[in-house]
Amino acid sequence: MSNKKTMLTLYQKTIAENVSGHIPDGNWKDYTWQLEHSIRDIATFERLTGIVLPEEEHAELEKTISKFPMNITPYYASLIDKENYRNDPIFKQAFPNPAELEISRYDMSDPLHEDEDSPVEGITHRYPDRVLFLVSNRCSMYCRHCTRKRKVGDPDHIPSKEQILKGITYIRNNRQVRDVLLSGGDPFMLPDDYLDWILTELREIPHVEIIRIGSRVPVVLPYRITDALVNMLKNHHPIWLNTHFNHPRELTRSARKALKKLADAGIPLGNQSVLLAGVNDCPRIMKKLNQKLVQNRVRPYYLFQCDLSEGLSHFRTPIGKGIEIVESLVGHTTGFAVPTYVVDAPGGGGKIPIMPNYLISYSTNKVVLRNYEGIITTYKEPDSYEPIFCDRNCEDCVLQLKLDEADETKAIGIEKLLTDANDEISLVPNGNSRLERRNNKD
Numbered sequence: 280m281s282n283k284k285t286m287l288t289l290y291q292k293t294i295a296e297n298v299s300g301h302i303p304d305g306n307w308k309d310y311t312w313q314l315e316h317s318i319r320d321i322a323t324f325e326r327l328t329g330i331v332l333p334e335e336e337h338a339e340l341e342k343t344i345s346k347f348p349m350n351i352t353p354y355y356a357s358l359i360d361k362e363n364y365r366n367d368p369i370f371k372q373a374f375p376n377p378a379e380l381e382i383s384r385y386d387m388s389d390p391l392h393e394d395e396d397s398p399v400e401g402i403t404h405r406y407p408d409r410v411l412f413l414v415s416n417r418c419s420m421y422c423r424h425c426t427r428k429r430k431v432g433d434p435d436h437i438p439s440k441e442q443i444l445k446g447i448t449y450i451r452n453n454r455q456v457r458d459v460l461l462s463g464g465d466p467f468m469l470p471d472d473y474l475d476w477i478l479t480e481l482r483e484i485p486h487v488e489i490i491r492i493g494s495r496v497p498v499v500l501p502y503r504i505t506d507a508l509v510n511m512l513k514n515h516h517p518i519w520l521n522t523h524f525n526h527p528r529e530l531t532r533s534a535r536k537a538l539k540k541l542a543d544a545g546i547p548l549g550n551q552s553v554l555l556a557g558v559n560d561c562p563r564i565m566k567k568l569n570q571k572l573v574q575n576r577v578r579p580y581y582l583f584q585c586d587l588s589e590g591l592s593h594f595r596t597p598i599g600k601g602i603e604i605v606e607s608l609v610g611h612t613t614g615f616a617v618p619t620y621v622v623d624a625p626g627g628g629g630k631i632p633i634m635p636n637y638l639i640s641y642s643t644n645k646v647v648l649r650n651y652e653g654i655i656t657t658y659k660e661p662d663s664y665e666p667i668f669c670d671r672n673c674e675d676c677v678l679q680l681k682l683d684e685a686d687e688t689k690a691i692g693i694e695k696l697l698t699d700a701n702d703e704i705s706l707v708p709n710g711n712s713r714l715e716r717r718n719n720k721d
Contacts, residue, residue, distance in 0.1 A: 294356060308502045343376065350420055351374070392627030400438075410458075412461050414446075414469065415469050419465060419499050428588060465496055467492070478518075501537035520546050530572070549579075553585055582604070609651050
């Protein structure tokens with residue numbers, strides 16, 4: 280079809296027509312329309328998708344929704360394979376599962392102790408030089424594996440402007456904070472002008488060097504990435520964005536278009552996947568996902584072990600599965616297509632990287648290693664290594680401790696006149712009598 284790129288799929292048209300009758304493509308791609316017609320109950324899901332669930336499951340599903348609400352954008356629902364929905368990774372991430380009501384003895388409402396490490400409401404200060412700033416509790420879709428199920432969508436946790444200002448004040452008063460991560464909820468669920476205000480306030484703090492945004496909007500509501508939003512973000516560089524693709528099928532044409540807009544705006548993109556049983560716990564799936572991400576200028580950043588949040592036991596895999604996946608990536612695909620596999624330690628211990636063991640053994644002057652193929656090799660340590668003595672007197676360090684940026688040029692002679700890095704317009708020999716007269720006059 281010559282107009283394939285501009286047309287909706289037949290399934291999308293069916294869902295759109297089931298929502299509000301026949302509508303043009305433009306309405307489907309209006310993110311406000313998507314939000315207004317989000318799927319929040321079983322009956323609507325069945326009516327819009329044509330997927331009819333067994334009647335005997337309805338009661339348990341309703342109980343699940345009463346504890347952990349459902350909210351699915353029509354766009355994301357349209358990606359479900361309705362002929363095999365039970366095994367579909369989109370369905371599993373979006374649709375409630377009665378297994379969420381099975382709370383194990385190890386499950387916690389706040390497994391990462393974000394609330395415990397919160398000096399003021401909305402701020403989590405765990406690492407020395409960076410903070411997590413929760414600026415929204417609203418998401419375009421409620422992911423079933425969300426680690427913040429306790430807050431997302433809860434009207435009691437909507438951050439007020441007063442709360443946001445307290446968070447900004449905390450950041451301003453703590454000069455060690457150089458990196459601020461905006462999260463939620465989803466920061467892109469805020470109106471453009473409100474997010475612009477938050478970014479402007481943060482940009483006026485001299486010690487804030489970078490601002491990061493965590494958002495799943497490019498995955499579940501890519502139409503939210505509008506030209507207006509992107510142009511606003513460009514005013515606040517350096518802005519970094521981490522998104523959350525878990526499966527290759529989520530990288531649709533619309534998602535790729537959203538990523539292109541962001542990348543073309545000079546925003547470095549990263550991705551944080553969660554290892555989920557029955558969704559992406561397969562080396563081939565994860566390799567394809569990371570390769571497709573890199574193809575779309577998104578750097579795979581983290582692969583998270585599923586947290587110990589309430590109701591996620593059915594999603595959790597053994598850590599050995601994650602190591603197996605990393606083993607299938609290292610050496611087998613592009614190095615920057617390999618994310619760091621981490622466990623976010625329960626109790627607020629932070630991210631702990633886990634890798635296959637490539638160091639087999641070592642002695643005083645030799646290390647035994649193995650590569651991705653299983654080849655065992657040695658690396659010879661230096662026979663004599665004299666570490667530089669450090670007296671801890673950093674102020675007078677004459678060695679490597681020059682942390683300011685280096686001069687870009689130390690040009691001399693004619694080169695000095697040619698380079699744009701200098702303001703010199705002439706070279707004057709020593710002893711020039713005219714200039715000596717000028718200096719004597721002064």
